[in-house]
Structures are given as structure tokens and as C-alpha cells.
Amino acid sequence: MNMLLTILLALLLCSNSWAAATITIVNGDPAGVGFNDPTPVTPVGGNTGITLGAQRLNAFQAAASKWGETLDSNVPIRVLATWEALPCTDTAAVLGSAGALEVFSDFPGAPQANAWFGKAETNKLIGFDADPDTPDIRARFNVNLGQPGCFTGSPFYLGLDNNHGSNTDLVTVLLHEFAHGLGFQTYTDDETGELLAGIPSIWDYFLLDTTTGKVWTDMNNAERVASAIKSGKLVWNGVQVTNAAQVVLQAGTPILTVLTPPEVAGIYQVGTAAFGPPLSSPGVTGEVMPVVDTPPDLGLACVPLSDLNTRAVRGKIAMIDRGTCTFVVKIRNVQEAGAVGTIVVDNVAGAPPPGIGGSDPGIVIPVVRITLEDGQALKQAIARRTRTHSGMYANLGVNLGIRAGTDPLGRVLMYAPRPNQPGSSVSHCDTSATPNQLMEPAINADLRHEVKPPFDLTYPLLKDIGW
Known part of the structure; x- marks a missing residue:
């Protein structure tokens, strides 16, 4: 913990402030690695960085800017980020991951009793940082992408203009993973159905199984396990998303x-x-x-x-x-x-x-x-x-x-594949959505740098859970 606090104090790098929210990138990388990689590079796609580390940070700040101008919070949102060796082969790779570092329930003014909220959303709702010593979101990204044995020759595209060609657009991946950290996920175990410390996530109040008519908060563990693999039958029962789908989806x-x-x-x-x-x-x-x-x-x-x-x-x-x-x-x-x-x-x-x-x-x-x-x-x-x-x-x-991507009543389908896919099931939109959505389980090449209507449903869902 002392080492972590030292890193936070010594390596804090802030993005600019926006009217809606301020998002801070906390550089957790050691010298010479990740954000601190001094390898010379040529500016690309509006990214003016001249080292690999600087370009990576610029891409992070571009994604932070997009979410910052979208969200509404007077409490800065801190993202502790590192570049690490994540699992990958020549044909498959973990690009990155992000999630809330802490969750809170039953705080004063919580819009839903008996529900976990991620730290960033909790801070927004209470108006101050619930735990100033801990960042809100933890993010890890694959430092080896494009190297031999890890999508060889296909690194992240670090430009800010989305002209990524056959490479993976880093800004798009960041927008996706930051959304998870902001609350686009359940903290309930979708494999076992077990609630975190016996308390459901705010997410679970909106997950509706259309075959049983039950939301996840009304189910037992076995029912949640069964519901998580009912492809085409698990929907998001939130007004904001349902209304937005009429504009966003084909x-x-x-x-x-x-x-x-x-x-x-x-x-x-x-x-x-x-x-x-x-x-x-x-x-x-x-x-x-x-x-x-x-x-x-x-x-x-x-x-x-x-x-x-x-x-x-x-x-x-x-x-x-x-x-x-x-x-x-x-x-x-x-x-x-x-x-x-x-x-x-x-x-x-x-x-x-x-x-x-x-x-x-x-x-x-x-x-x-x-x-x-x-x-x-x-x-x-x-x-x-x-x-x-x-x-x-x-x-x-x-x-x-x-x-495309809804049930007959216009409710957006959630990803419920059979068999269960840990890390993907339930906490993503279904792959049937057209046009492709930012929060599908895989990053599609045609995605825009957008998080709200008329292009995307991510922000309306966050609004449903209280943002």
C-alpha cells in the first residue's frame, strides 16, 4: 500500500478539465515501461507524441476527454493505469481490462437501497470522494500487442482519428474499458450466481429474464446461473436504454x-x-x-x-x-x-x-x-x-x-451466450445489435469514438443506473 501511494503521488498525470467531469489518468508504470517508454515514434492521426509512452498517454487522455465531456460529476474520476504483459497468442489477445476498485452500498442519497455502486458513481452521487486514498478505476493494457507471438505485426493504433486500418484502435478499446470501470458491469458472479457479500449490483435490478419474468435481484443463485446463458432472452429493462434504442438501433x-x-x-x-x-x-x-x-x-x-x-x-x-x-x-x-x-x-x-x-x-x-x-x-x-x-x-x-439487438418489446438484449463466457457474459450488449455497439464483448472495426445516441447506447445505460 505504501508503494502504491508513493506511485500515485509521484506519477500523477492529469488530463484537462471539462465542464461535465474531470478524469485523471494515474500512471502506475515503472521507469521505461508503458507510459514511460522512451522509444521514438512518429506522430500519427492527430497524436503529437514523439515517444511511444507519450502517444499511449495521449490516447488515454483522448478517451478520458470523451467520457469527461459526457458525464456529470463534480468529483474527479481517477483511473490507475498500467501497461502489462496480458495473455495473448498470434490469433487471440486480451487487449485490456478495467473495473471499479471499490464498490459501495446504502450510502446517504443512494438511488437504490441494497445495491452495489462503483466508486466513481458513488462519488458523483454523494458529492465527494468516498475514499481519497484509492483510485476509482483500475485499468491494465497489453504492452506486448504487435510483438512476436502476440498479434504479431498488429499493434494498437495510437492515432486519435480512428483511421486504424487493420490494427486495433486504442481509443476505442479505452472507451469500452473505461465504461466498465464507470459501472457497465455486474459485481455478481455470473458463473455461480453468487451476490457480492450478499448484496446485488445496481446492474442486477435492470437484468430481466423474459422467460421467467424475473429480474436478477428476485432470483436465487441457480436461477441467475441459468439466466446468464439464455441467449436472446436476457434483456435490459431500463427506460433510458429502451428509449434510446429506438434511435440508435436499426x-x-x-x-x-x-x-x-x-x-x-x-x-x-x-x-x-x-x-x-x-x-x-x-x-x-x-x-x-x-x-x-x-x-x-x-x-x-x-x-x-x-x-x-x-x-x-x-x-x-x-x-x-x-x-x-x-x-x-x-x-x-x-x-x-x-x-x-x-x-x-x-x-x-x-x-x-x-x-x-x-x-x-x-x-x-x-x-x-x-x-x-x-x-x-x-x-x-x-x-x-x-x-x-x-x-x-x-x-x-x-x-x-x-x-436489431432488441426483443419484440424493444428492450435491448444483453450478452448471454451458452456456454457462459466469464468476463464477457451479462456485462455486455448482445452481438446482434446493429449497428455494432461499443459495449459488445468484442471490439468491432467499424465503431466510432462515440458513447451516446444517435450512435451508441453506453451512456443511456449508465444513466439508467444513476449517472
Whole structure:
């Protein structure tokens, strides 16, 4: 503790003040590391720093400025930040993390009794620093990004203009992680359902399971565990976010609608493809026929379809399985066989169904991906079929009555994947949101440096919890 206080006193670096809030970056790095790295660099994208450390600090201050001009607090918000070696490989990396260092409940003037609030929000609500000896937010960022073995050759982009190309934009990541530290998270364990010291987070009062009609504060531990993996059924029940979603999110959510047979009729979650025509309304309706070319009862479509499979899918929606070859190869083969659309069944359990990657301008039929569980149910329903007819009819399209990333009542979906993803589940927006949102579990390349409407829902959510 004494060493930490010495660092705070000796290395305090302040950002400028803004009318709404002041955010201070506390440099916790030792000499020569992170913010103190003296490596010469060339100014880039409006970042005028001439050392690597200075550019990193400038990026932090740019993110602090954006949040500072957005928030309303007369108590400075202090972020203790360091650059460290975080887990990474050539294909996956922890970019950074941030969270509240302390939480408080039942303080005078708390807008909700029996609820944890992060320190920065607590300070805003009480009007003074509840613990002057401790920073409000702890942030760590990956010092090795771009080095051999850690996204080799793809470091953080340190410019302030978001022209990051194929690299990861540091300012965007900072805006995301600072939001977690400001309160965009639950302090309840989403794996065990256990409340922190027996008290729910303010977050938990707004998490609604639409299958049970319960918010997390009304559940027991087992119910919270089950709710955390109900993809498409866990929503944010806050007025600010629900209203803002009508401005921020795109009208029309991609869906697979099975019309017949009645035992499987209904709406199914889908992942959409990066290639082919976007789903539209009224979309493509047709009879669904599976490709069967690999035992046991799989249709990989990795080679041109046989005569039997070609006759089965011509003029119909082909159902194929993920695996062995790329998505574009599969879709090309069923398209050339005459299919008018494709349903790809995942080959691993879990939800929601991810998107489909790849690129092929020659693909002109719509494509969706569904979960393994949904695929098995559909296959079972047409297990007894003829060689050219299944009796299953479906539509690949969009529901214009539902915004992308909300439920039918307009409530924003929260990320509740199956299986649970610690560190990501529950404390992020669902990946179905369109346009992509800052607080989705992964940083998308098309994000703006924005945190509020008409572009983003992050600030409205913080308003819901009391900011």
C-alpha cells in the first residue's frame, strides 16, 4: 500500500478539465515501461507524441476527454493505469481490462437501497470522494500487442482519428474499458450466481429474464446461473436504454422463420453472413431440404453436389453442416446446384449462432447460421421425407417490427451466450445489435469514438443506473 501511494503521488498525470467531469489518468508504470517508454515514434492521426509512452498517454487522455465531456460529476474520476504483459497468442489477445476498485452500498442519497455502486458513481452521487486514498478505476493494457507471438505485426493504433486500418484502435478499446470501470458491469458472479457479500449490483435490478419474468435481484443463485446463458432472452429493462434504442438501433432483425411443420414452427436466432445479399423483407421463402453427403447424416457440401442432392435442393433452401471446408466453398456448391438460400447448422453446441465469415462476390443467395441444437431439431422434424420434398417451409428474412439487438418489446438484449463466457457474459450488449455497439464483448472495426445516441447506447445505460 505504501508503494502504491508513493506511485500515485509521484506519477500523477492529469488530463484537462471539462465542464461535465474531470478524469485523471494515474500512471502506475515503472521507469521505461508503458507510459514511460522512451522509444521514438512518429506522430500519427492527430497524436503529437514523439515517444511511444507519450502517444499511449495521449490516447488515454483522448478517451478520458470523451467520457469527461459526457458525464456529470463534480468529483474527479481517477483511473490507475498500467501497461502489462496480458495473455495473448498470434490469433487471440486480451487487449485490456478495467473495473471499479471499490464498490459501495446504502450510502446517504443512494438511488437504490441494497445495491452495489462503483466508486466513481458513488462519488458523483454523494458529492465527494468516498475514499481519497484509492483510485476509482483500475485499468491494465497489453504492452506486448504487435510483438512476436502476440498479434504479431498488429499493434494498437495510437492515432486519435480512428483511421486504424487493420490494427486495433486504442481509443476505442479505452472507451469500452473505461465504461466498465464507470459501472457497465455486474459485481455478481455470473458463473455461480453468487451476490457480492450478499448484496446485488445496481446492474442486477435492470437484468430481466423474459422467460421467467424475473429480474436478477428476485432470483436465487441457480436461477441467475441459468439466466446468464439464455441467449436472446436476457434483456435490459431500463427506460433510458429502451428509449434510446429506438434511435440508435436499426429497424429489422435477421431471423429464420420456420412456417411448417407445426412442431418446429417459430422464429430462430441466426448468424448472418459477411458475403451474399443481406437479409431483407419479405425475404426468401422456400421448402427446406438437407444435403446428406457425409455419414452419419451430415451434409458438408465441400465438393460439388451429387445428382441426388442437386435434385433435392434445386429451387429450395438448402440445409448444410459446418465443418471441413470454408463457408464460401459450401455456399458456392449449393448455389451452383440451384439452391435459393442456405441454412448452415453449427457443429458445436452453444448460442447465439455466430456470424459467417468469408468473401465471395459471386455468391448471390442469402445465408444464415443456426445453432447445433436448433439444427438437430429441424433435421429430426424432417427425418421422414422423400428425396425431393420435406414439407418444411421457411423464410430467410428480417422482422421489421423488431430492432436489431432488441426483443419484440424493444428492450435491448444483453450478452448471454451458452456456454457462459466469464468476463464477457451479462456485462455486455448482445452481438446482434446493429449497428455494432461499443459495449459488445468484442471490439468491432467499424465503431466510432462515440458513447451516446444517435450512435451508441453506453451512456443511456449508465444513466439508467444513476449517472
